[in-house]
Amino acid sequence: DIQMTQSPSTLSASVGDRVTITCRASQSVNSWLAWYQQKPGKAPHLLIYKASSLDSGVPSRFSGSGSGTEFTLTISSLQPDDFATYYCQQYNDYSGTFGQGTKVEIK
């Protein structure tokens, strides 16, 4: 089974900061990697698919990069609405493992 490891687990940042979250896969997932945002009591919301493609309606301050085993989600200028938990998910080979999540908190 492919394992996904996110870092950090928690991130404290201020409005306007540039934020980077890393996701590592235990084996190559090519570019089959998605990023989701989840707020308390709500379903996850797709931000990025295929490692770097922005889903429709997602602000351009979000970007994704990487391939193989190492991926990053970057928020170029953190906004108040961005304080949430972020998950990566690999979907290579018809499986769908999630990372453990990264909580972005107000500093």
Next chain:
Amino acid sequence: QVQLQESGPGLVKPSQTLSLTCTVSGGSISSGGPYWSWIRQHPVKGLEWIGYIYYSGRTYYNPSLKSRLTISVDTSKNQLSLKLSSVTAADTAVYYCASAGRLGELSLRYWGQGTLVTVSS
């Protein structure tokens, strides 16, 4: 836009079978997916992928749940379903259904609001 709504018992006794339905509106099972998925989230924990189903019925399961799991689609009712047998307290979670919503993709674009299932006697 595809909308999904999970439904089913909120309380299941240990050793029984958990059964949930996801009703799709705003699109058909074949066009709104074509891949559909169930995901769960244990209380105050992260997300766990349960399985995928293609609209034609082909399934892909999480190996850790495979022996207890059945996911199916009913295209006539525009529904997908999940059955998890021999449940324990460890199966207490919010259960989500989701769809890819893009050809050639398994990333999950559309999600239901989730339904909490508690396993307890």
